Amino acid sequence: MYRSRPNNHRGDSSFAYYCLESMAATNSAFSIRTATVDDASTILGIYNHEVATYLTTTDLVPRSLEAQQTWLSERSGAFSAVVAVDGSRGPVVGFASLSPYKERAAYRTTVENSVYVSREHAGRGIGRLLMTHLIEVARDSGFHSMIGRIEATSVASRALHEACGFELVGIERQVGRKFNRWLDIAVMQLML
Template identity: 70%
Template structure:
């Protein structure tokens, strides 16, 4: 599964030059992607509620996180060529153990993050579809997403990929001086 997966061109955002089309590629993440992933993630940590993390990651912490993402618990990146033709990481997604106890092993949890500069281009959905296939190929039975409950875009992405809402954990986190709830969504594989 380490071969890059070329996806069809994604629609340009409003404001892009007329006729501009960009192609997104999905591949397994490597340690060389640590800084790009960290940059995308830390924007969310420091400015948004898409993650309940409160402290930005260092490059070393991001490398450690990537090292833990191998085999069935993979991390992937979405890349797009910039104007100079250089590939740039514009998003990342991962599979993680759902819970520590052995009976939960057939279930996996997913995470998907797209650079704020590249939202609305279908990159999140492309990565989700790739993650779902990775999870199926690895023999998982179900996939869980834990989403900050007011995130309509993330919930819509998961619904579009076949997830359904199975519950809401009310006021389980606190960030930016407000209580946050978690929508739990599930897809049977």
């Protein structure tokens, strides 16, 4: 099931397959499905914990349940949110989505990913399962490039992106401020 990691170069689609193969054995207990408005409360709990405690998101104010429900109801197609669940109908343990990278039309072939896993389930391959799903959706939808914008000191997020074939393409220096500190943002890219 496991294989050595392929050489990293742009356009090497084997990266996503490496990502998929290397997590398949550990993720048989988890499945992915499209998120519904009924998942809003659990997603909100995962997200707001990150807002209040970590640098995973640059949001400073927790979302309301109404805002989370609206966010979910407005997403469709390739931009639908998905959740990882324990078993086929178990509790939500993580969520992910694609978003347009920029509003201007020239950027329409590039998407940005977001992946969040509950802290209680971190380190169990759920982030990799969600990311692999997003990569497949992006490819199937005809996108050319996927971007991950990550707080630069987030070792786990950077490792997840690297494991799935993303390359570091730049660092945005001190572009945000949270918890009384400046934030650098690592920009990672996968050519689809």
